[in-house]
Amino acid sequence: MSPAPTTLLGSLAAFTAYDKTPVIGTRFPDASTQLSAFLTAPNADKLIHDLATLVAHRGVVFFSAQDITLAQQKVLAQRMGELTGKPASSSLHKHPVTVATAELDEEISVISSKGGIARADVKDRARASTGWHADITFEPVPSDYAILKMHTLPSVGGDTLWASGYEAYDRLSPTFKAFLEGLTARHDGNFFVKFAEAQGISVQDNRGSPENTGTDLTAVHPVIRTNPVTGFKSIFVNKGFTKRIVELSEDESDLVLDYLFRHIAENHDLQVRYRWNKNDVAIWDNRSNYHTATHDYFEVREGNRVVSIGERPYFDPKSKSRREVLQLKA
Secondary structure, eight states: OBOOOHHHHGGGGGSOOEESSSSSOEEEOOTTOOHHHHHHSTTHHHHHHHHHHHHHHHSEEEESSOOOOHHHHHHHHHHHHHHTTOOTTOOBOOOTTOOOOSSOOTTOEEEETTBSGGGTTOOTTOOGGGGOBOTTTTSSSOEEEEEEEEEEOOSSOOOEEEEEHHHHHHTSOHHHHHHHTTOEEEEEOTHHHHHHHHHTOOOOOSOSSTTSOSSOOEEEEESEEEOTTTOBEEEOOOTTTEEEETTSOHHHHHHHHHHHHHHHHHOGGGEEEEOOOTTOEEEEETTSEEEEEOOOOSSOOEEEEEEEEOOOOOOOTTOBOHHHHHTOOO
């Protein structure tokens, strides 16, 4: 365990933290460090801004045994985006197939082994690597931050893995980077429409941005994306939703996407694996990271997720890579 650099922690340096790996993941292991207290602290805006900045740099940040409520979870997600410059028109995402219940509203997604959105496109006997994705990239204006609190866990198993899009980009050759920059890809989540039809429910509209509307869950985004908080370049395709590179033939697109998907899934040294405990919270940046659950258990596994909407993805040709900015060996 190496300590998280103070320059990234900012005001969070007051709390015990360590990096889970050199490239992705920071953990606050002490249960006395409560996100709910951040929201009511005299310096709340500073703490939340620094938390959002840390998540943007480190990809995913973990907190132990949290008492944060669903209402507070929503406030925290929205404030993280607001304090790091997301558009005023962006709020919290309403998942296309999440409906309000007596206990939960449309801005809370239940991530459950019993069914629902987490199981909507899961295929039996498929490779585990098919599960890698970033949340809701099928939306024209997708997510910046997501917050997941796990409240029900199997006795063993059910870990989640995250992978760094920054490091995935940095591992490519200069020629391949140049080839990918400026390309765009189509992201497709229309399997959720089929899921809604099978469940007899309507697809949610007005999903956190005026642009996230209608029942055609497709969008075109840059293959290489610039994160507006860090300024770093990242690969922005994922196995779950990215179907075609627009500027290439179908065969060429399949070859390139297959390489990028394997590049993300098979490089375990740009990933972090987290073993959950009850009421742990993970906060991640969907702009520059991917994640996948581990379906290796037989008991119930369930948590509640809030997804914040950010900005339209863009590529800034003047932006730099993480390793370039930090002057790390390529």
